[in-house]
Amino acid sequence: MTTELEIGLYIFILAGFLGYHVITRVPPLLHTPLMSATNAISGISLIGSLVVAGANYSRLSTTLGFLAVTCSSTNVVGGFLITDRMLKMFKKREEFGIQHRRFNPKLLLALPVLIIVLLVLMHGFRRSGNDAESSAVFAAAALRYFYIVSAVLFILGLKGLSSPKYARKGMLLAALGMVMAIAGTLFHPEIVNYRWITVGLLTGGIVGGAMGLRIPMTAVPQRTALSHSLGALAASLIGISEYVRHVAVGLDHVKMTTIGLEVVIGSLTFTGSLMAAGKLQGLLPGSPITYRGQNIFNITLLATVVGTLIYLVFAPAAITLFFVIVGLALLFGFLLVIPIGAADMPVVIALLNSYGGLADASMGFVLMNKIQIITGSLDGTSGFLLSLLMCRAMNRSAMNVLFGAFGKIKKEEVGAAEAMGTVRSITPEELTVLFDSVRSVIIVPGYGMAVAQAQHGVSELAKLLSTRGIDVKYAIHPVAGRMPGHMNVLLAEANVPYDQLYTMEQINPYFPEADIALVIGANDVTNPAAKNNRNSPLYGMPILEVDRAKSIIVLKRSLRPGFAGVDNELYYDPKCMMLFGDAKESLNSLFAALKS
Numbered sequence: 001m002t003t004e005l006e007i008g009l010y011i012f013i014l015a016g017f018l019g020y021h022v023i024t025r026v027p028p029l030l031h032t033p034l035m036s037a038t039n040a041i042s043g044i045s046l047i048g049s050l051v052v053a054g055a056n057y058s059r060l061s062t063t064l065g066f067l068a069v070t071c072s073s074t075n076v077v078g079g080f081l082i083t084d085r086m087l088k089m090f091k092k093r094e095e096f097g098i099q100h101r102r103f104n105p106k107l108l109l110a111l112p113v114l115i116i117v118l119l120v121l122m123h124g125f126r127r128s129g130n131d132a133e134s135s136a137v138f139a140a141a142a143l144r145y146f147y148i149v150s151a152v153l154f155i156l157g158l159k160g161l162s163s164p165k166y167a168r169k170g171m172l173l174a175a176l177g178m179v180m181a182i183a184g185t186l187f188h189p190e191i192v193n194y195r196w197i198t199v200g201l202l203t204g205g206i207v208g209g210a211m212g213l214r215i216p217m218t219a220v221p222q223r224t225a226l227s228h229s230l231g232a233l234a235a236s237l238i239g240i241s242e243y244v245r246h247v248a249v250g251l252d253h254v255k256m257t258t259i260g261l262e263v264v265i266g267s268l269t270f271t272g273s274l275m276a277a278g279k280l281q282g283l284l285p286g287s288p289i290t291y292r293g294q295n296i297f298n299i300t301l302l303a304t305v306v307g308t309l310i311y312l313v314f315a316p317a318a319i320t321l322f323f324v325i326v327g328l329a330l331l332f333g334f335l336l337v338i339p340i341g342a343a344d345m346p347v348v349i350a351l352l353n354s355y356g357g358l359a360d361a362s363m364g365f366v367l368m369n370k371i372q373i374i375t376g377s378l379d380g381t382s383g384f385l386l387s388l389l390m391c392r393a394m395n396r397s398a399m400n401v402l403f404g405a406f407g408k409i410k411k412e413e414v415g416a417a418e419a420m421g422t423v424r425s426i427t428p429e430e431l432t433v434l435f436d437s438v439r440s441v442i443i444v445p446g447y448g449m450a451v452a453q454a455q456h457g458v459s460e461l462a463k464l465l466s467t468r469g470i471d472v473k474y475a476i477h478p479v480a481g482r483m484p485g486h487m488n489v490l491l492a493e494a495n496v497p498y499d500q501l502y503t504m505e506q507i508n509p510y511f512p513e514a515d516i517a518l519v520i521g522a523n524d525v526t527n528p529a530a531k532n533n534r535n536s537p538l539y540g541m542p543i544l545e546v547d548r549a550k551s552i553i554v555l556k557r558s559l560r561p562g563f564a565g566v567d568n569e570l571y572y573d574p575k576c577m578m579l580f581g582d583a584k585e586s587l588n589s590l591f592a593a594l595k596s
């Protein structure tokens, strides 16, 4: 006979395949919203947390459940809000030629309300009726169907991300699925106390709401990393609660394995993601922190964690060992991320996204909750796919990213950079003369554009150039900025038309014909060393070939390197001129000079 575990595994694998097909259809310009959307959906761990917080298991379980509810609801509210903010920046429905129909999608909210009313009636019937047992069975069955509908809505939501046209509508469906799953869970038969659930939901809702509404788009990467850490913490706390609850009565091999995986993956993702957020926020050094024998130490630590976990599966009563594993996994997550720095952080975030999904799915196995298995699998697949895509974009292997300490600057390289030659600078006024005779300009935005919030200035300048009959194209590198699709989101915010945005593969053949490559706060993604210098840490990463343009103008504040910490030989190219200063201010001056 098929066991619950086997059914769970079937669901996990099939959801992974489904996720693969849905997520491979998401275009690169929606990769950042995809990350925050999967992040919000993986907040479904909330439903397991609600039960633990509201059931009368023990004081410890209630406390851990409350913390998990707070973390998960922060992710749900923050994730959906920030995804919506990003998607709103893309074109409006009318611009896609989609007419508004009389039907208001908000009416769909009536669906969960209707189902909640049904559940309330059902519970009322159970209280008043004689056949309480059959009513309870009916309630549990109704909850399962709720979850099935929610899972379908999540998948439709992710499918909507295959085009900016339907993305917001899709996310509305996913949010609807979340409301249904949460509302249905509130009627779970094991929930007897709503006090800590209410406090947790309110706290998480307020924190998540503030994060979702107020965080600037430039800080989206660190917010995403922070949400991964919160989601993973929730999974880990529930794992600890389940272990403590069941250890006295005995844990079978399957239960111990799933709890162990949940706690280990959750804990290492928690500290790893916190480190990633700290690095991206600039609270910790962005360059890799390395020491002799680091990889061997990390692998030994991981082997110790796995070995201890296997031992625990056969001797689950060893409580001290269980907590030792938790501590070691926390330490491993921290040590895993410190040697990774520089240009590899996007891959790390996506990989941690995938680990977060696995922690979530493990929680689904522990609680035997199918919807959590589905969303965990979707989240895991999405993160894994995105990390593979990014590795491909940087021409690196995942092993090299994780264990290569990429971006560590060697002293000789710094010395070599000083001997590269002379740098020419230009003023906005001088630049206007150059613009008099050009016919085509390729704009190359990078992280500096995001920092300076210069996207609106870029868009205004492009419009002005277009009115002068100059052909303007934007070159978008897959890892420009700090998130996949980061530049697309910012340019969409500034109403730049899609048809002017070109991917790296599309734009590179145009550079030799371009009169000016206008580089705005981009650095690593333009560094010719990635093509020419075998000793450069960037070697092998495909770049935007701005060095092939007839002339190159770079807007940045200094000659300082970018995220990878590698000097850019482009600035010493005789065709290159530097317009030093904050990108927004430089663009304003250039715009004013061109106008006058």
Ligand code: NAP
Binding pocket: 221, 342, 343, 344, 345, 346, 347, 445, 446, 447, 448, 449, 451, 452, 478, 479, 480, 481, 482, 483, 484, 485, 486, 520, 521, 522, 523, 524, 525, 526, 555, 556, 557, 558, 559, 560, 561, 562, 563, 564, 581, 582, 583, 584
């Ligand atoms: P970058 O190499 O990090 O360079 C950004 C440049 O912007 C800096 O050199 C800086 O120079 C300049 N800048 C900063 N503030 C500025 C301001 N206010 N005005 C003008 N310029 C300013 O950026 P990138 O070329 O976009 O490359 C992205 C890098 O980040 C890659 O190495 C990529 O692998 C990595 N990364 C990408 C992602 C992703 O998914 N997209 C995520 C994490 C990391 P000054 O200080 O001289 O001004």
